[in-house]
Amino acid sequence: MKYFPKTFFMLATLTATQSQQVANNYCDRQLCPQGGPHVACNGLTRPAASCGPDAREMPMDESKRSLIVDLHNRLRSKVATGKQSNGSGTLYPEASRMATLQWDAELAGIAAANARRCVFGHDRCRNTISFPYAGQNIAQRSYQGVAITDDDLMEQFINDWFSEATVANRNFIAKYPSRYSGPDIGHFTQIVSDRTTRVGCSLVNYRQGRWNVQYFVCNYALTNMINQPVYVSGKACSRCTTGCNAEYPGLCSTREAISAKP
Template sequence: MASHVIVKFITAAILIGSCYANYCDQSLCRRGPHVACNAPTQFGSACGQEPKFVKMDARMKNLLLKKHNELRAEIACGKHGFPQAARMPTLVWDDELAHIASFNARKCIFAHDKCRNTREFKFAGQNLAITAFAGYNFQAADRAENFTQEWFNEHKDCPKSYVDSYPMSHSGPQIGHFTQMANDRAWKMGCSMVHYKNGRVIKYYLVCNYSMTNMIEEPIYTRGSAGSKCQTGQNPQYRGLCSPREKVRSESYRG
């Protein structure tokens, strides 16, 4: 029996209840509607057969955070030819970012939403990945870890000069997933993942939202001795990252 796997990635420059914002508030979004504004709560027609959310339990959250932070620490410590990062926060989970990600994920359409901001995070970023396979028995955790590694692997095509100023345009292989992962103004993230079928083909679609996106002509992160500007000390588990208590301003330098 023939077997195949198809993986696609895309990146963007940008708890249910009363504790969340009114996502139809136009002040949240400068460009286009918010993905959660009057959004349907059921799965979209593109979701094929038997769509279901992958449960974002403690194990899945920890897996995604661990993989992200391990790879962020590599950049913070100056590996892969990149300069060290002076204040690279440890990413921590945010339930609201994950909740908002679910509105993209439940569409099962491999495309960025135009806005995913919150009251706290006005420049939220996003990474997407989808895989389709037949004849394999991949698990959600395996796919999530693989997606994250593939995003990071874009570092091979990212010019080191971009660290100091993210370009207006970039020609060549994708780098936006990597630069999103390496952004030192992102300190929170939340993800949603959907599993569904199209005939014999099984698909996983992962949406991860971050507290900050890449900003044109602004640094991806600030150079400096690894962890030298951390205000709460460094993380003993992830060398080079600031402690999980480190909170940074997820804002544009231009205000």
């Protein structure tokens, strides 16, 4: 089995503002101030022919969406309440205003435009009007023989992203590094970004020679922003203006209005 997780690092803080008139015209260059093309500009509506005849896009039904959102929020809650440590045993600080992550159909549709290409790699632009600084985590598994279920695979991918908590530290939480060359941390920081309010994902299964391949793409409302906090530390939920989430301790209620912009 071959397993390839990857991470996406912002090279510079984005500063462009977006016009509300762009709507869903993903070919409008205003959506991609750092350069395009936008992955959903004339994007694929089904797996590409190069994916092969056996390619299958997994439907993101309610149970799949709930699994992804629930796991993200349980991991966010663990960090927000100060119960997650790094590899040296140092606890990460509590988060004073970490949003409860919710599903976003538009982000999921744009993630699908990437996954349907069956080419492992980050797209250059995935922004929307609501989320002009969208982030992305990707992962791929190649295997022969017995497959694991799609649900188990997605859970494995998300937990593997989060496992980068062991190599990150509190300094990275206080300010995302601008010149970092160590082990991957960007999947973890993406998952626990306090201003990330929405997520949308896609999974495509296809064959590549003798290998079965499962390619998973998740897009987020806000990417890792260089020299900005991943989350603001403080007593858990202390800055939430609409109260705390009873299901996910330490996170703000789903009514909390948090801007997904720098």
